[in-house]
Amino acid sequence: MSRMTQFTQYAIGSCLLALAIGLGVFGIAAASLDAGVTDGARAQQEYDKDDDSDDDSSDDRDDESHDKGSYNVKAMDARYQEECGSCHLAYPPHMLPSASWKAIMNGLDDHFGDNAELAADVNRRITAFLDRNASDRGDRMTNARLLQGVVGDPPLRITELRYFKKEHHEIPRRMIEDNPEVQSLSRCDACHQDAARGRFDEDEIVIPGVGPWDD
């Protein structure tokens, strides 16, 4: 084998080796960067992106509901739905006054016996949404009814509200507490078919095992 051929092979081999090492170092660096530093930044970006799109869409829906005049609740915030609605109905924010929502959001580490902690930025965002749409914000007639009797410490449960009690007092125990498919008045959507959209019209009530309810 000539010296020339040997030299060429050696040169090609060295180049390939250098390329391989370079690629390897780049790969390891990219992988570790990806796992570490950029992760937080990317998560933050996704949040920001989400925030923008959520705000836009909820504004749109909001306008729509105003126009039709049929909904008595603001369109739900997507983050509120996701974070709170995964364990229970995302209760319409106009059902409690602002002070109630703030007290609830400040005590998520003991949320009626469960831990429901949120990251600080998510908590701020949801609290702001609830505050904006609380019963003592805005000028809707239904909100005035929900505020009846609210004095002193803010109520932490919708079921404690005077208006709520008045609306539900005539329903016998066997249909709620003793009904395995309902169990509690806090499960609005067990009977109010459209509760998830904030609608509680009487003609949309179906009590499981009992049937439609209309007084």
Next chain:
Amino acid sequence: MNQLCLRQIRPCVVIVVSMIAFSSHASELDKLFDEYRTKGVRTFDPIAGEALWRQEFGGKSCTSCHTESPRQFGRHERTGKSIEPVAPSVNPDRLTDLRHMKKWLLRNCKSTLGRECTAQEKGDILTWLRDQ
């Protein structure tokens, strides 16, 4: 001649190995395992993970809401809200989102055990759940 062959093959081997290193993108779950390793966890034990799933803490356990089998739909003990199965074999979306996993491990450990789970406990239970 033998030496020559070796010299030609060696770079190829290095290329293949480094390309594998480059292309293998750590999953969100792997990132979590890596995080636990940096906290000193050496091995993850699926048997301990399953035991933790079933262990009672003052009348509460993972199974209170998630049921005995992570392949089944669960039900929130108090609100009655349906909970999607945790097992990736029946619910491929599970164990794919780092933020989601961290949030629920924090909340549910505090709710059920009354404290945060250790890195070892979290690693064990995820190792068991991963194969369910």
